[in-house]
Amino acid sequence: MSRPKEHPEEQGHAARAGQSGKTSERFVYQDDDKMEKSFDWGQLKRMGAYLKPYRRQLLPIILATMILGTFSKLAIPYLISLAIDKALFNGDGNLLMILASTMLALYLLQYFVNRYRIRYINVIGQKVLFDLRYSLFSHIQQLSFRFFDKRPAGSVLVRITNDVNSLQDLFTNGVVNLLIDCMQLIGIVIILLSLSPKLGLAIIVTVPLMFIVSGSLRKRIRHAWQDVRMKQSRINAHVAECIQGIRVTQAFTQEKENIKYFDDMNTINKNSWDRASALNQAFGPIIELTGAIGTCILFWYGANLIEHKELTIGMLVAFANYIGNFWEPINRLGQMYNQMLVAMASSERIFEFLDEKATVAEKDKPETLPDIKGDVRFDNIVFEYEKGRPALKGISLEAKAGESIALVGHTGSGKSTIINLLCRFYDPVEGRVLVDGYDIRDVTLQSLRSQVGIVLQDTFIFSGSIRDNIRFGRLEATNEEIEAAAKAVHAHDFIVKLPDGYDTQVEERGNMLSMGQRQLLSFARALLANPRVLILDEATASIDTETEQKIQQALKTLLIGRTSFMIAHRLSTIRGADKIVVLDHGNIMEEGTHDELMRHGGIYHGLVEAQYKFLSEAV
Numbered sequence: 001m002s003r004p005k006e007h008p009e010e011q012g013h014a015a016r017a018g019q020s021g022k023t024s025e026r027f028v029y030q031d032d033d034k035m036e037k038s039f040d041w042g043q044l045k046r047m048g049a050y051l052k053p054y055r056r057q058l059l060p061i062i063l064a065t066m067i068l069g070t071f072s073k074l075a076i077p078y079l080i081s082l083a084i085d086k087a088l089f090n091g092d093g094n095l096l097m098i099l100a101s102t103m104l105a106l107y108l109l110q111y112f113v114n115r116y117r118i119r120y121i122n123v124i125g126q127k128v129l130f131d132l133r134y135s136l137f138s139h140i141q142q143l144s145f146r147f148f149d150k151r152p153a154g155s156v157l158v159r160i161t162n163d164v165n166s167l168q169d170l171f172t173n174g175v176v177n178l179l180i181d182c183m184q185l186i187g188i189v190i191i192l193l194s195l196s197p198k199l200g201l202a203i204i205v206t207v208p209l210m211f212i213v214s215g216s217l218r219k220r221i222r223h224a225w226q227d228v229r230m231k232q233s234r235i236n237a238h239v240a241e242c243i244q245g246i247r248v249t250q251a252f253t254q255e256k257e258n259i260k261y262f263d264d265m266n267t268i269n270k271n272s273w274d275r276a277s278a279l280n281q282a283f284g285p286i287i288e289l290t291g292a293i294g295t296c297i298l299f300w301y302g303a304n305l306i307e308h309k310e311l312t313i314g315m316l317v318a319f320a321n322y323i324g325n326f327w328e329p330i331n332r333l334g335q336m337y338n339q340m341l342v343a344m345a346s347s348e349r350i351f352e353f354l355d356e357k358a359t360v361a362e363k364d365k366p367e368t369l370p371d372i373k374g375d376v377r378f379d380n381i382v383f384e385y386e387k388g389r390p391a392l393k394g395i396s397l398e399a400k401a402g403e404s405i406a407l408v409g410h411t412g413s414g415k416s417t418i419i420n421l422l423c424r425f426y427d428p429v430e431g432r433v434l435v436d437g438y439d440i441r442d443v444t445l446q447s448l449r450s451q452v453g454i455v456l457q458d459t460f461i462f463s464g465s466i467r468d469n470i471r472f473g474r475l476e477a478t479n480e481e482i483e484a485a486a487k488a489v490h491a492h493d494f495i496v497k498l499p500d501g502y503d504t505q506v507e508e509r510g511n512m513l514s515m516g517q518r519q520l521l522s523f524a525r526a527l528l529a530n531p532r533v534l535i536l537d538e539a540t541a542s543i544d545t546e547t548e549q550k551i552q553q554a555l556k557t558l559l560i561g562r563t564s565f566m567i568a569h570r571l572s573t574i575r576g577a578d579k580i581v582v583l584d585h586g587n588i589m590e591e592g593t594h595d596e597l598m599r600h601g602g603i604y605h606g607l608v609e610a611q612y613k614f615l616s617e618a619v
């Protein structure tokens, strides 16, 4: 892949897309491409609602800073004009002293008002962001699997971090500055027109020019920074993906490719930053130049007025000061508008997630599933992940309390889907799943899921201690209960050999533990949760014979008195199951015990023979 030189973003991207053919990246990027939105009052109001809980704290700050800040700022130039006209020209030392002390007092007042404002507004702004981040995170936690199927983790992460952060300016300074600036502008216009209507008008006519110049420049700058953010968000997504996939990358020795691609992205990002930064730097001088037109008018026309005794020198100096103060809020208002457009885009993305409804939602008044015996029935289930592509095509299956059911079939035949429906991670398109006669859509998710345990092949270990990880099954469990669970599934022996035993800290995904150890931990976790129905998804697929023996023993303990659904590719592990269900392309093809199915001589028989042949050839 050549290093992009001209329009690097298109080149780099196209090259990578062609090379990897990955859709997930494209998704993340598209998702983050919407960097700006047109102004939307409804959205602004919705954002404003987050300030509502703090209005009692905000209101006094806004009022005090608006009144005191504006007053002290606008009074000073007027005092200067008095100092020149009345004190200096008349040689009145006393008056000069009084005016100078008043000005000093006003400067001090301004200093304290600003300090107070920045400090408290920042605190409130952070509280608002805290609330927003909290509501976004807690909402996302409750969303259904369908939501996560459609979005890579990186894109969700970006919303909780970057998008919420980009509202920071608006909530910390934006709103208050907007009000202060408006008040200051109105004040200056009134003062200018009352000091000298002619000169005031002459200067105010330059305002549209300033708006046009600064408006168009700002637009270009804004787009340039949007571009930077987009590039950065692409880097973020790429880095997240690379770190998650580092094992695969190293296993396939693709590090160089990854580094090259990152280098391209980094270059693109730097170029786009350079462009934005150059534009940004040009902004100040260009605006100053435009402002100079106002200053020229002031001195040229002001001198004229002085000559005709229509203006004093002091007033001219005051005018010059006011003009300085005049451009400042105009500039800031332009900046604020930009800030708002960016905030609009971020808030739109945030609200899009907040508005997302869980597709698996509880009905209005769900019942609480009482303590179950463990009867499970799939009643003519049809299910599709994507419209028109059924994953289950009318499945009926029954498990009596305490029975063990093994699900067998080729990859993609629908085994995991059956399990997903039993946990109600998805709802069927047709048919019902019944637990002890209750349609699982009629009961609370909590009461269902707390009685259905699941042990996945790739056990997820959270960062924290081993103890915490087992406790995840039942948070109120005592240390004794945790250890008892670990002993029952033969996990205790390896845990006590770890550096800090049960308090050993494991990092996210439990990289310091072996696959078998992670599985034993997940058994302990499931045992502690004590569910009536237990699901084991390929739980014994990838471990050595010795660990497998341990795990088989652990499994026996785990299964006592529970209804279980087991997916196992190693058919030897499910021989003892009460019922083996053979699936193919979303249909149940065969059902029965091992002996029955072997006698039948159908698909299961073929699978067992094939596996036996494969294993004996491998030996």
Ligand SMILES: Nc1ncnc2c1ncn2[C@@H]1O[C@H](COP(=O)(O)OP(=O)(O)OP(=O)(O)O)[C@@H](O)[C@H]1O
Pocket (backbone or CB within 6 Å): 149, 385, 386, 391, 409, 410, 411, 412, 413, 414, 415, 416, 417, 418
């Ligand atoms: N999240 C998803 N989105 C879209 N389609 C999916 C999703 N998960 C599974 N599928 C599709 O549904 C069908 C059944 O998949 P399922 O995971 O149930 O198969 P499986 O028998 O468990 O396979 P394996 O043994 O490989 O785990 C497959 O065609 C698969 O491509």
